[in-house]
Amino acid sequence: MSVNYATPAPDQLFPVAGVRIGVAEAGIRKVGRRDLTLVALDPGCRVAGVFTQNRFCAAPVQLCRRHLELGGEIRALVINTGVANAGTGEAGIQAAWQTCAAVARLLGIEERQVLPFSTGVILEPLPTERLVAGLPACVSDLDADHWHAAAHSIMTTDTVAKAASRRVTINGHVVTITGVSKGAGMIKPNMATMLGFVATDAAIAAPLLRRLVREAADESFNCITVDGDTSTNDSFMLIASGRSGAEFDSADAPGYAQLREAVIGVAVELAQAIIRDGEGATKFITVIAENGRDREECRRVGYAIGHSPLVKTAFFASDPNLGRILAAIGYAGIDDLDVDTLRVWLEAAGDKVLVAENGGRAASYREEDGARVMQESEITVRVDLARGVAAAKIYTCDFSYDYVKINADYRS
Amino acid sequence: MSVNYATPAPDQLFPVAGVRIGVAEAGIRKVGRRDLTLVALDPGCRVAGVFTQNRFCAAPVQLCRRHLELGGEIRALVINTGVANAGTGEAGIQAAWQTCAAVARLLGIEERQVLPFSTGVILEPLPTERLVAGLPACVSDLDADHWHAAAHSIMTTDTVAKAASRRVTINGHVVTITGVSKGAGMIKPNMATMLGFVATDAAIAAPLLRRLVREAADESFNCITVDGDTSTNDSFMLIASGRSGAEFDSADAPGYAQLREAVIGVAVELAQAIIRDGEGATKFITVIAENGRDREECRRVGYAIGHSPLVKTAFFASDPNLGRILAAIGYAGIDDLDVDTLRVWLEAAGDKVLVAENGGRAASYREEDGARVMQESEITVRVDLARGVAAAKIYTCDFSYDYVKINADYRS
Structure with missing residues (x-):
């Protein structure tokens, strides 16, 4: 039903060195579908993000903001679909925290090195036990080639999985940028959320990365509207693993304009894919x-x-x-x-x-x-x-x- | 199709002394329906209004504002349906002016004493000749008891005619407040407009009348939304003929609170009737x-x-x-x-x-x-x-x- 959009084939989604993905069926809301996604980051990765401005922002958004503000190295992202953990008060914060703690235990890292994301029905408690029970299968599944699976496992009522990938040569280095997104209305009927995750193997200084994620959001996810509604869980994350050898310390660095254009290009493709899959969209x-x-x-x-x-x-x-x-x-x-x-x-x-x-x-x-x-x-x-x-x-x-x-x- | 609203019967719409209404078939866009309404005001009436904030405001709105700013006595309102005379540029202003001039000739008044209103298809030229040709029939039809006819003749795609009327005794005087409105979406599909006209036989000092029309609009027509769209022609007018003997010079005047409440009550009824007749509304x-x-x-x-x-x-x-x-x-x-x-x-x-x-x-x-x-x-x-x-x-x-x-x- 999507307007002029088809999910790229798995081999069109280039892996990003330093970033591995595992998915699993945790049975969070429905059985028989993969609904849990773990993104494991090698040491040295940098992460920046932008989040919903909705005052009813979901528990995982609150925890993400806190963990990013702490400024430590982020080593994992965990994304569940089915339940958005929004409008769930203090219990929701606890549930998101327990999710981070479980990921930290499995990967041997700190809780604050984990960023949690949820999407799905709002005002329902997150079934933390089932989620945590599904995590070991995600860890076993970790692989740099699993972007296609990630695009599918973060879907809610999307009719098509959304992903985009590019390779560009900058300063003699082949730089990869790959991402996935989900969402079909700004809020799905009681289903919260637009999510976008983009990773690159360029090395980008932390302040520059924070600026780039904002600029990319402004050109992409902040330029789309299905129905004018803003969700409680909207999040867009940009990961830079630094493994390509291409390094960027400032906006004036040689080749940065090219990197910026490619990152924004991927973000725009992912954002447009959401509109192309807008509820009932024909144009x-x-x-x-x-x-x-x-x-x-x-x-x-x-x-x-x-x-x-x-x-x-x-x-x-x-x-x-x-x-x-x-x-x-x-x-x-x-x-x-x-x-x-x-x-x-x-x-x-x-x-x-x-x-x-x-x-x-x-x-x-x-x-x-x-x-x-x-x-x-x-x-x-x-x-x-x-x-x-x-x-x-x-x-x-x-x-x-x-x-x-x-x-x-x-x-x- | 309207939600819990029915047009009041003709005898439930009390005439307002000093205000006469005539309607006619001018064939402005369709034949076989009354599409032209003339409201003739006796000397001594005061008029105040509020208009759309849309930058593409229609030619009649521009002319209304100008005539009200001139501060002279308004003696007539002329309202056509079928064509909104919006997005019509300088030719539209000329057409609205010619309409005023024709009314002025027929009633022996000045052009600037006439306020024109149009509602209907936008971006189409107003067929001024047909409109002007219909005016003599409106004049022949002038009668204080024609509010019910006016409610019908200002309709566009409304499914029900909208009117409200009250009589209240203030300071020993029986004061009448009667009004009509039209509109079913904030803009009907390419059909412009919410219109509201309320008249009372109270005497209200000019500054107080200007304040009251704004306050009444803020509690009524400015509190409604069908689809969030604001039309090019939206107008709400309040007429005070002064014929009841009840006089109000300031907001502190005895009985003014009662008058204000009644005027706002009529405006709220008229505004709510628009929502009750909202396109496709079931609730x-x-x-x-x-x-x-x-x-x-x-x-x-x-x-x-x-x-x-x-x-x-x-x-x-x-x-x-x-x-x-x-x-x-x-x-x-x-x-x-x-x-x-x-x-x-x-x-x-x-x-x-x-x-x-x-x-x-x-x-x-x-x-x-x-x-x-x-x-x-x-x-x-x-x-x-x-x-x-x-x-x-x-x-x-x-x-x-x-x-x-x-x-x-x-x-x-």
């Missing part, structure tokens, strides 16, 4: 707002269009409904926006149709041109704000009967 | 956020819940999906919100179920209690933020298959 929509005063106002315009149920249902219906797009731009919150100077295009497959200018429909616009673009499954809405040089991109999907069906029927 | 939802630091943060929480497609589909499914409600509260943008102290109830028909406290599901909560409340057609979500004394109410409806159907199929 993949890119909204570009450009020539704004600053990035923030461009993002506002992008999100106003990308969130509007009216715009999203129009895309589902292949209806070039300009009124809805213009109205969304108009209420995006730019108080001094001059609607007479901005222009709007609909674009698809090399087709670029000017739809609005001079405060209304473009004189050259013909309905059949708009309709032709709207038939495509990959569509770009481009808004030229004509008031600056900033730009932003937002990725979203259309809004179909199936969105309501999936979300209304989920728990029945 | 009427009130979200109350209370004990917040200020009204703004309470409104944010209310709107986060009221806008969430996940929450709205859960209501459609009668699913007491607490995770979605809590997540919406969590991303409402209150950075220092303490999720451990807030509490959430679901209420309906005298039934009050505590669903969340201590950062998660309430210990006393049973799924069957939540499910029982969710079966009702009138449901309240109450959030106690436990950090202040401010409160806000938001009215919304659920999100059904029919919302997608109505909005996806509209132009096909």
Whole structure:
């Protein structure tokens, strides 16, 4: 059901030296599926992450933040699906802590060297015993070649496993970047969460890594919207093992721009895969707002269009409904926006149709041109704000009967 | 299809002395329906209004603002349905002006004494000739008893005409307040607009009237959301004819509190009627956020819940999906919100179920209690933020298959 996305084959997901993955069936919520993933990191790896801004952030998110703030070396990530351990209060923190402790015992490391992640139903207690009982099988399964298995074992209601991988030569070193993600709505019906994990064998200084994970999130996971809802568990982690020989101490380091581009490229692929698998999605929509005063106002315009149920249902219906797009731009919150100077295009497959200018429909616009673009499954809405040089991109999907069906029927 | 709302009978809509209404078929977009409404005001009436904040505000909105700012006596309102005259640039302003000029000629008044309103398809030129040709029939039809006809003639895709009326005795005078509204989505599919018109025969000093129209809008039309979209034409007007003998010069005037309550009551009824007729609505939802630091943060929480497609589909499914409600509260943008102290109830028909406290599901909560409340057609979500004394109410409806159907199929 995914829009123009298929999981890469196992041999297209390049292993990252220093990073091994093991998966297992722990029976956390359902039997007969792998629902537990362990990522073991060799000594010397660095890890940085960004997390949900939701005030109801889940227990594992709280523990991740704490362990990262302690500044010690992270040696393992543990991810369960089925139960999100969110809205579970102090008992939830204990459960996440026990998970870390069990991983630490098995790997001979400290609890604080473990980062826990959960995704699944919220407000349900994490079945820690079953989770812990599944960990030895994960350890036995550890292998650098298990990214494909990881992409599957972190899924919840995703219809397709999401992974991306690249190799680039930088400063004479072959650098690998591989990652997985999951999520199909910003919150699945009572199922929490977008998760993204990307690893590279480049060596990246800790401050630079923290900056890169934020920049990558801003270009990828922070640019997507299915329904505007933000989950309790959203997390994006970037791991740098340093085993490729390529080293980067600062943003000015030779070749860093190339690394940055590749890392962001993988993150964007993983984020877009979530939208392509959006609940009920039949179309993949890119909204570009450009020539704004600053990035923030461009993002506002992008999100106003990308969130509007009216715009999203129009895309589902292949209806070039300009009124809805213009109205969304108009209420995006730019108080001094001059609607007479901005222009709007609909674009698809090399087709670029000017739809609005001079405060209304473009004189050259013909309905059949708009309709032709709207038939495509990959569509770009481009808004030229004509008031600056900033730009932003937002990725979203259309809004179909199936969105309501999936979300209304989920728990029945 | 409206949720627990029926249009009052003609004799339940009390005339307001000094205000006469005439309607006619002008064939603006479709034949065989009355689509033009003229409201003629006797000398001495005062008028104040609030308008859409959308930057793509329609030509009639721009002209209304200008005529009100001029400060002269308003003597007529003219409202057409079918075409919204929005996104029509300078030609749209000309068309609205010509409409005012035609009304002025017929009534022997100045152009600037006329306020124009349009609702309907946007980005289409207003057929001024047909509109103007219909005006004499409106003039012939002028009558103080035509509120019921007005409620019908301002409809676009509304399934039910919306009106409310009250009589209250204040300081020994019988004061009448009568109004009509239209709208079924914040923007109908390419159909713009919420409109509300309320008239009273109280005499209200101009500054107090301007304040009252803002306060009434804040408690009514500014508290509703169908889909979060804001239209290009939204307008709410308050007319005070002064013919009842009851006079109010300041907010401290004897009896003013009673008048204010009655005016706001009528506005709330009219605004709620729009939600009850929301596209595809099967349930009427009130979200109350209370004990917040200020009204703004309470409104944010209310709107986060009221806008969430996940929450709205859960209501459609009668699913007491607490995770979605809590997540919406969590991303409402209150950075220092303490999720451990807030509490959430679901209420309906005298039934009050505590669903969340201590950062998660309430210990006393049973799924069957939540499910029982969710079966009702009138449901309240109450959030106690436990950090202040401010409160806000938001009215919304659920999100059904029919919302997608109505909005996806509209132009096909």
